[in-house]
Amino acid sequence: MDHLIQLILDGLFVGSFYALVALGYSMVYGIIKLLNFAHGDIYMLGAFAGFTVLSVGAGALGGGFLALIVIMALAMVGTGAFGVVLERVAYRPLRNAPRLSVLITAVGASFALEYGIAVTFGPNPQVYPIGVSGGALGIAGARITYAQLAMMAIAVVLMVALDALVRKTRAGRAMRAISLDPKACLLMGVNVDRVISRTFFLGSALAGAAGVMAGAYYGKIDFLMGFVIGLKAFTAAVIGGIGNLRGAVLGAIVLGLLESFGVAFLGSQWRDVFAFGFLILFLTVRPTGLLGERVTERV
Amino acid sequence: MSTVLDLKGVEVCYGRVEALRGLDLTVGEREIVALLGNNGAGKSTTVSTISGVVRSRAGSITAFGDDITSATPWSIVERGILHVPEGRRIFSRLTVHENLQLGGYTVRDNAVIDKRINEVYELFPRMAERRGQQGGTLSGGEQQMLAIGRAMVAGPRLIMLDEPSMGLAPLVVAQVMEAIVAINQAGASVLLIEQNARAALKVAHRGYVLDSGRVTVTGPADELRADPQVVEAYLGA
Numbered sequence: 001m002d003h004l005i006q007l008i009l010d011g012l013f014v015g016s017f018y019a020l021v022a023l024g025y026s027m028v029y030g031i032i033k034l035l036n037f038a039h040g041d042i043y044m045l046g047a048f049a050g051f052t053v054l055s056v057g058a059g060a061l062g063g064g065f066l067a068l069i070v071i072m073a074l075a076m077v078g079t080g081a082f083g084v085v086l087e088r089v090a091y092r093p094l095r096n097a098p099r100l101s102v103l104i105t106a107v108g109a110s111f112a113l114e115y116g117i118a119v120t121f122g123p124n125p126q127v128y129p130i131g132v133s134g135g136a137l138g139i140a141g142a143r144i145t146y147a148q149l150a151m152m153a154i155a156v157v158l159m160v161a162l163d164a165l166v167r168k169t170r171a172g173r174a175m176r177a178i179s180l181d182p183k184a185c186l187l188m189g190v191n192v193d194r195v196i197s198r199t200f201f202l203g204s205a206l207a208g209a210a211g212v213m214a215g216a217y218y219g220k221i222d223f224l225m226g227f228v229i230g231l232k233a234f235t236a237a238v239i240g241g242i243g244n245l246r247g248a249v250l251g252a253i254v255l256g257l258l259e260s261f262g263v264a265f266l267g268s269q270w271r272d273v274f275a276f277g278f279l280i281l282f283l284t285v286r287p288t289g290l291l292g293e294r295v296t297e298r299v
Numbered sequence: 300m301s302t303v304l305d306l307k308g309v310e311v312c313y314g315r316v317e318a319l320r321g322l323d324l325t326v327g328e329r330e331i332v333a334l335l336g337n338n339g340a341g342k343s344t345t346v347s348t349i350s351g352v353v354r355s356r357a358g359s360i361t362a363f364g365d366d367i368t369s370a371t372p373w374s375i376v377e378r379g380i381l382h383v384p385e386g387r388r389i390f391s392r393l394t395v396h397e398n399l400q401l402g403g404y405t406v407r408d409n410a411v412i413d414k415r416i417n418e419v420y421e422l423f424p425r426m427a428e429r430r431g432q433q434g435g436t437l438s439g440g441e442q443q444m445l446a447i448g449r450a451m452v453a454g455p456r457l458i459m460l461d462e463p464s465m466g467l468a469p470l471v472v473a474q475v476m477e478a479i480v481a482i483n484q485a486g487a488s489v490l491l492i493e494q495n496a497r498a499a500l501k502v503a504h505r506g507y508v509l510d511s512g513r514v515t516v517t518g519p520a521d522e523l524r525a526d527p528q529v530v531e532a533y534l535g536a
């Protein structure tokens with residue numbers, strides 16, 4: 001029983017940072033129908049941005065909850081801005097190009113980021129200066145640290161805020177409208193390019209926050225850490241119904257829990273097999289995902 | 300009467316296809332101008348060029364005294380120049396109310412948006428009944444009303460409608476034309492594109508007939524209605 005609760009807690013924690021990455025994946029896909037292959041690397045960039053802030057300013061920041069918020073906020077601003085630049089430089093010039101060209105560009109951007117970081121920080125894993133050791137809360141024998149709880153709380157706040165933004169605000173309405181018909185949006189006076197930039201900012205900032213969470217959870221980071229999570233975020237987005245934001249969160253939580261249980265019962269070498277097994281299962285059996293509605297391609 | 304829209308020698312190409320070959324056209328203040336012509340004549344290209352989504356290769360477009368030839372689509376909407384596109388282009392997965400709110404995207408003041416949405420609901424009570432329904436579930440006539448309503452929320456000084464009667468039953472066409480007259484009487488100038496020349500010339504003050512990207516006939520609506528060439532080609536025997 002204790003064991004069960006621990007597995008659920010771990011699954012929820014991992015699921016919550018998968019969700020942050022999956023949201024950005026799904027938002028970008030929703031608005032410009034691009035599978036942003038470099039999205040996982042933006043998450044990696046977030047981890048390194050947090051690492052840099054910590055290495056430079058650890059003394060000044062102390063180790064408390066406030067420090068965590070400051071570090072996540074800085075990582076988010078950094079990755080958000082980077083996402084905007086990436087879209088502007090790599091994707092926007094190809095807006096009307098065949099999708100394959102854009103996908104190849106995204107793969108190129110992914111490699112550029114990975115090896116750019118490898119050159120800057122070196123190829124070896126870095127030990128993350130904040131961890132999830134320290135004070136912990138015991139729930140029926142299971143253990144979750146205060147740092148983990150704080151990060152999960154931040155993730156939930158970010159997700160709720162994003163949901164409200166997309167559903168209720170003028171900018172969110174414009175995002176949803178662009179995903180349906182960008183040309184008609186121009187006739188409503190929507191500056192479509194600007195809204196796309198904002199979408200990249202938001203999606204990349206969430207990935208940045210996830211990067212910090214992952215660094216703290218696993219205790220070390222490296223330049224390839226974004227590769228697998230990018231694929232997992234894609235899996236979560238597909239499980240939930242790509243382009244559907246609540247679906248992406250649901251898919252990520254499902255995936256986090258599945259991995260946590262799968263690893264416990266079958267061993268950690270099976271972790272990624274689960275994710276990709278499910279990806280294949282969903283793509284074959286229910287390509288529209290759990291919450292996705294049938295999508296008709298625009299002409 | 301002052302001129303609100305003035306096109307001089309506008310040329311537009313799609314690759315090799317010359318869609319507009321030196322188009323001259325004006326719309327006066329509070330005027331309803333019909334733009335007629337067969338399929339492929341260049342009518343849609345004309346409005347898309349005015350609204351900035353298609354670029355001209357030569358010529359100039361002036362609106363309300365400003366040169367808008369290379370202005371961005373959103374800055375054109377901000378000037379009160381609204382384009383209700385061919386095929387309505389309703390946001391199918393947004394509700395009727397959200398579609399109308401999006402029409403007010405360039406309006407900063409929420410109170411103004413709400414007031415104008417209420418005016419749309421008064422003009423088209425059907426929209427008020429269906430406010431929470433997704434746009435894609437509306438009938439063709441309702442979608443046209445919504446498309447016109449969406450433009451109204453932006454506060455149009457010049458509204459350009461691309462074939463609003465297309466695919467609608469005669470009774471619905473009459474309703475749509477009535478709404479266009481009402482918008483005109485409220486102060487907006489209108490550029491009305493139609494293949495349905497009969498319906499358009501009933502409400503228009505003036506008209507142009509377009510053929511292969513050029514104006515072939517122009518004049519007051521009652522003269523066009525009597526023009527043998529127009530009668531033969533566009534009004535039937």
Ligand SMILES: Nc1ncnc2c1ncn2[C@@H]1O[C@H](COP(=O)(O)OP(=O)(O)O)[C@@H](O)[C@H]1O
Pocket residue numbers: 313314316317318336337338339340341342343344345
């Ligand atoms: N996007 C496009 N690409 C290529 N040719 C086009 C495009 N849009 C219109 N055309 C061509 O331009 C001409 C004018 O089209 P259009 O303005 O749509 O005419 P209308 O609205 O009067 O039916 C036609 O010959 C049409 O085939």
Ligand SMILES: [Mg+2]
Pocket residue numbers: 339342343344385461
């Ligand atoms: Mg047309």
